[in-house]
Amino acid sequence: MKLVRMKPGHGDVLLAEGDPEVSEDEERLIAEFRRQLDLGMWAAVPTSDGPRREATMVRDFDEVPRDAERVVFFPPAAGG
Amino acid sequence: MSLLLATSFVVLGALAVVGFGPSIAQRVRRHLPKRQREPERIPAYDPGRERRAEARARELMRSVVSEHEYAMYVELGFIAVEGTEGDGYGYLLYPHRPILAFDAQSGELLNEYCVAFPDRSEPEQSQRLPDADDVLAKWMSLRAGERELISVANMHVPGRQVDPGQVGRDLIRLREWRARRVAAVA
DSSP states (O other), X not given: OXXXXXXXXXXXXXXXXXXXXXXXXXXXXXXXXXXXXXXTOEEEEEEEXXXXXXXXXXXXXXXXXXXXXXXXXXXXXXXX | OHHHHHHHHHHHHHHXXXXXXXXXXXXXXXXXXXXXXXXXXXXXXOHHHHXXXXXXXXXXXXXXXXXXXXXXXHHHSSEEEEOSSSSSEEXXXXXXXXXXXXXXXXXXXXXXXXXXXXXXXXXXXXXXXXXXXXXXXXXXXXXXHHHHHHHHSEEEOTTSSSXXXXXXXXXXXXXXXXXXXXXXXX
């Protein structure tokens, strides 16, 4: 699983990568996940159902499917 | 006499500053604690950096949205998605412009939803995401929770920020683009 974040001037940046089934990796992923949410980021998990692509917003690491390839963090929406 | 002495001291003092000043200052600087280096200032706009960021953002977009939607963004500059709260309407997602709701049958513009994703976590740097990231953030937010995103946005009647004439032309381009892709597959 990869945790990536959209960043101005960079595109996406890899924050952490690991296997959530390995406890050391899971701790690292959870710590980074919480850090990003503390910074106010939104987190989305891209999913696919055949050719159709979807996304799910998650607010806790427990909500991330164990087999998810990626969690994408991005700044929260604000009225423009 | 005293005036002559005072003038001599002033002249000698000035000569001493010119002669020994730089070496004394250098010695003093050597013994002072070094100042921490200031963080590297990133220029507000660097075309090369922005181009590389957009290329990376497009790779992320390509891996998240469907092949059809990615091609639409690359070729038309926006993504059209269907609304999830019923049939008959959709949204146009442009980079750094409001989300536009339109009637899928007539092409009539319904509303402008002004929404942005400013990154305020590092205030000294630019807050503006690359174009493809901005569109992808809108796409993911709409797919994951249309109502939540629309409730955050400021709603306006069409034409406030985006020229309805241009959107009308974009909807025609979209129809033609879809027809070409269907014809290419057939």
